Amino acid sequence: MTIATSRYPAKRLSPTLVEIPKSARADMNVPARVWADEALWQKAVTDRTLDQLVNVATLPGITGYAHAMPDAHEGYGFPVGGVAAFRAEDGIISPGGVGYDINCGVRLLASDLRVAEVRHRIEPLVHDLSRSIPSGTGRGSDKKLGVDDLDRVLAEGCRYLLEEGLAEPEDLEHTEGGGNLPGANPDKISARARERGRGQLGTIGSGNHFVEVQRVERVFDEKATRALGLWEGQLTILIHTGSRGFGHQVCTDYVRAMDAVMARHGIKLPDRELACAPFSSPEGKAYFAAMCAAANYAFANRQAITHAARRVFQRALGDSGRLRLVYDVAHNMAKLEQHGKRKLVVHRKGATRAFGPTHPETPRAYRGVGQPVLIPGSMGTASYVLVGTDEGFDLSFGSTCHGAGRAMSRTAAKKVKTGNDVRKDLESLGIVVRASTGELAEEAPHAYKDVDRVVSVVHDAGLARRVARLVPVGVIKG
Amino acid sequence: MILTVQNAGSDRDYKENYPRLQRAKAEWDPHDIFNHKPSIRAAVRPGSPRPDGCRNSPEGVGWPWRWVSVSQPDLRTSDLQISQPSSAWHRWVDHTSEVQLQVGGGSFAELAAEAGRALADLLLRGAPAAPEGEPRTLEVGSHDREALLVDWLNEILYIAETGLWIPVEFEMLEASATHLAARARGVSVDLPPSLVKAATFHGLRVAEGADGLRAEVIFDV
Numbered sequence: 001m002t003i004a005t006s007r008y009p010a011k012r013l014s015p016t017l018v019e020i021p022k023s024a025r026a027d028m029n030v031p032a033r034v035w036a037d038e039a040l041w042q043k044a045v046t047d048r049t050l051d052q053l054v055n056v057a058t059l060p061g062i063t064g065y066a067h068a069m070p071d072a073h074e075g076y077g078f079p080v081g082g083v084a085a086f087r088a089e090d091g092i093i094s095p096g097g098v099g100y101d102i103n104c105g106v107r108l109l110a111s112d113l114r115v116a117e118v119r120h121r122i123e124p125l126v127h128d129l130s131r132s133i134p135s136g137t138g139r140g141s142d143k144k145l146g147v148d149d150l151d152r153v154l155a156e157g158c159r160y161l162l163e164e165g166l167a168e169p170e171d172l173e174h175t176e177g178g179g180n181l182p183g184a185n186p187d188k189i190s191a192r193a194r195e196r197g198r199g200q201l202g203t204i205g206s207g208n209h210f211v212e213v214q215r216v217e218r219v220f221d222e223k224a225t226r227a228l229g230l231w232e233g234q235l236t237i238l239i240h241t242g243s244r245g246f247g248h249q250v251c252t253d254y255v256r257a258m259d260a261v262m263a264r265h266g267i268k269l270p271d272r273e274l275a276c277a278p279f280s281s282p283e284g285k286a287y288f289a290a291m292c293a294a295a296n297y298a299f300a301n302r303q304a305i306t307h308a309a310r311r312v313f314q315r316a317l318g319d320s321g322r323l324r325l326v327y328d329v330a331h332n333m334a335k336l337e338q339h340g341k342r343k344l345v346v347h348r349k350g351a352t353r354a355f356g357p358t359h360p361e362t363p364r365a366y367r368g369v370g371q372p373v374l375i376p377g378s379m380g381t382a383s384y385v386l387v388g389t390d391e392g393f394d395l396s397f398g399s400t401c402h403g404a405g406r407a408m409s410r411t412a413a414k415k416v417k418t419g420n421d422v423r424k425d426l427e428s429l430g431i432v433v434r435a436s437t438g439e440l441a442e443e444a445p446h447a448y449k450d451v452d453r454v455v456s457v458v459h460d461a462g463l464a465r466r467v468a469r470l471v472p473v474g475v476i477k478g
Numbered sequence: 479m480i481l482t483v484q485n486a487g488s489d490r491d492y493k494e495n496y497p498r499l500q501r502a503k504a505e506w507d508p509h510d511i512f513n514h515k516p517s518i519r520a521a522v523r524p525g526s527p528r529p530d531g532c533r534n535s536p537e538g539v540g541w542p543w544r545w546v547s548v549s550q551p552d553l554r555t556s557d558l559q560i561s562q563p564s565s566a567w568h569r570w571v572d573h574t575s576e577v578q579l580q581v582g583g584g585s586f587a588e589l590a591a592e593a594g595r596a597l598a599d600l601l602l603r604g605a606p607a608a609p610e611g612e613p614r615t616l617e618v619g620s621h622d623r624e625a626l627l628v629d630w631l632n633e634i635l636y637i638a639e640t641g642l643w644i645p646v647e648f649e650m651l652e653a654s655a656t657h658l659a660a661r662a663r664g665v666s667v668d669l670p671p672s673l674v675k676a677a678t679f680h681g682l683r684v685a686e687g688a689d690g691l692r693a694e695v696i697f698d699v
Binding site: 099100256410438 | 572573574575576577603620621624625628629632636639640670673675676678679680681682696698699
C-alpha cells in the first residue's frame with residue numbers, strides 16, 4: 001500500500017493504522033502507532049507530531065505502543081492526541097503527558113425537549129445561559145470558595161457538590177471515575193494553584209472551550225441511542241471545559257519540580273517538556289495525587305456549570321426543562337488502570353477513555369452498550385456521541401480521539417476570516433452566538449480538522465462505535 | 479534598504495541611567511522637540527509603531543543598533559516589535575496550537591526584560607498600556623538559566639491572573655543564571671487576561687551568540 005513519506009520508516013497495517021517500527025530511532029523502547037487514514041496521515045507527517053510521538057516511545061517503562069489518535073497534532077512534549085501506558089512498577093508518570101489543562105473534558109446533558117417545538121425559546125435560553133455561566137479565562141464565578149471548600153472540591157470532586165445540592169446522584173454514576181478520583185490529595189497542591197483555582201469554579205474559560213445547545217441531527221445506532229436516552233430532534237447541551245487556571249498551575253508546578261529531579265532518577269530525555277519521574281517515586285506519587293485533585297476540580301467545574309444550566313432551563317420551562325447527564329468524560333488525564341494482569345499508568349493527552357460494554361467501569365445503565373464517548377467538533381460544527389468497544393481495550397488501551405484537532409494556528413485562522421464573518425456564517429446557519437469576536441476568529445470551524453473524517457477513522461478502526469451526530473443551535477464562549 | 483541611525487552616545491554618556499532618562503523623556507518630550515544628535519531617545523512602549531515605520535530586526539541588531547526596513551515579512555511570524563533601544567528584540571512565531579517566543583538581548587537581564595514586555599504585550603493583545611502606579615518587585619529563582627526564564631514568564635502569568643495586574647516595564651535588579659529580580663511597573667486590568675496557560679519547557683533554549691543571548695520559549699495557549 002502506498003504511503004506518504006515521513007522522516008521515519010512507516011508501514012501501513014490497515015486503512016486506518018500506520019506503524020513506525022521500534023528500529024526507526026535507536027532510543028525507542030516500543031514501536032509507535034498512528035491511527036489515521038491516508039489523508040490524516042499526510043497531515044501528520046507535515047509537522048512535528050511524529051517526532052513527538054517517537055520521543056514518547058523512548059520514555060522509561062512504556063509498554064505496547066505509543067499511540068497517536070486520528071486527530072493528533074503537534075503539541076508540547078507529548079503530541080496532542082497521544083496515548084501512552086507505563087508500567088506502574090518501573091515506569092514513569094509525566095505532567096507533560098497530561099497537559100496543562102488537566103481533565104479538560106466534555107459532558108453531555110439531554111433534555112426531554114424537541115428543538116423544533118422550542119425553536120422560539122432558543123435565543124432567550126442561550127442568552128440566559130451566557131449570563132449565568134461566566135466564560136473568559138480567569139473570569140471568576142460569583143462566589144469565591146473558602147479554603148475549606150476548595151479542599152473538599154479537590155479531595156471529593158462531584159461528591160462534595162452532591163452534598164451541597166449542586167448535583168443529582170445519577171450525575172456521579174454518569175461521570176468518569178464517579179467525578180471523584182480517590183488518589184487526590186489536596187496537600188500536594190501549591191498555594192499558587194489554590195490562588196488560581198479560587199473563584200474559577202463554574203466558569204468555561206477561553207480557547208477552544210465552549211457550551212453549546214445542540215440538536216440530535218442523526219442517529220447511527222438505534223439500540224445504543226435508546227440506552228443513552230437520545231433521539232433524533234432532541235435538544236442537548238454539550239459542556240467543554242477543564243480545570244482552568246488551577247490545572248495550569250498544577251502542571252507548571254510539577255513540570256518544574258520533575259525537571260529538577262530527573263537527573264537524580266537517571267532519566268535522560270529528548271525534550272525537556274517530557275519531564276517525568278518514576279510513578280513509584282515520591283515526586284511521581286505527589287504529582288499523581290495533585291493531578292487527581294485537579295481532575296476532581298475539573299469534574300466539579302463541569303458539574304457547577306451543569307447546575308447553572310439546570311437552573312436556567314428550570315426557570316424558563318419548569319419541569320419540562322429537566323436536564324439529565326448522559327456522561328462526562330476526560331480528555332487530559334493519567335489513570336492507574338488494570339490491563340490484563342498488569343497495572344498501567346495510562347496517559348491520555350487530547351484523547352478519551354473509551355471502555356467497552358463489558359468493562360466494570362462502564363456505568364450500569366450502559367453495560368452491553370459501551371461507555372459513552374463525547375467528541376466535540378470545533379465550535380459551530382457537528383459533535384459526535386460514540387461508545388467504547390471491548391476490542392479497543394486491547395488496540396489502544398481503551399482510548400479514542402477527543403475532537404477534530406487543530407489544523408491551523410490561531411493567527412492563520414484569523415487571516416482566513418474575521419470574527420464578524422465567522423459570526424455571520426454561524427448566524428446564517430440559524431445558530432445563536434454569544435461569544436467575543438476575537439475568540440470567534442481564533443476558534444473558527446476552518447481552523448480545525450474535519451470531525452466527520454476523524455470519527456470515521458476511529459469507528460472503522462474499532463476504537464469506538466459511532467452512535468449519534470449532534471449539530472449546534474446555540475454557542476456560548478469567552 | 480538599511481537605515482543606520484547614529485547611536486547617540488547613549489551608554490557612553492548616560493551609562494546605566496539611560497533607561498530612566500528615557501522614561502522621563504517619553505513623559506516630558508515624547509515628540510522629541512528638544513533634540514540634538516546625542517540626545518535621549520524616548521522609551522517606546524511595547525507594540526507601539528515607530529514613527530518612521532521601521533522595525534527592529536534581530537539580524538540587524540548590533541551596537542550601535544540599526545533600524546532595518548522589512549519589505550517581505552514572513553507570513554508565519556508576527557511583526558517584529560521594538561522596545562527600548564537596547565539590543566533587545568523579540569518576535570512571536572505561531573505553531574498549530576502554541577505560540578513560540580523568540581527573544582534576544584545583549585545580556586540575560588535585557589533578554590528577560592524584553593521577554594517580559596513581549597508577554598505583557600501578548601496578554602494585553604497589543605493594546606497600548608502606559609505603566610501606572612507604584613513599582614512592584616518580581617523575583618524568581620531556579621536551578622538553571624533555561625528553567626529560570628520559564629519561571630520568570632510563569633511568574634508574570636501568575637501575577638496577571640491572580641493580581642489583575644500586568645507588568646509592562648522592567649528595571650532589572652539582578653540577573654544571574656539562577657536568580658532574576660526586577661522592579662516592574664504595570665497596568666491594572668478589570669479581567670484576568672485570556673489566552674496563555676503557561677510557558678513550557680518544550681523546545682526551550684537559551685544560547686549565546688556574537689551579539690548577545692537568544693532564547694526560544696513555547697507557550698501553551
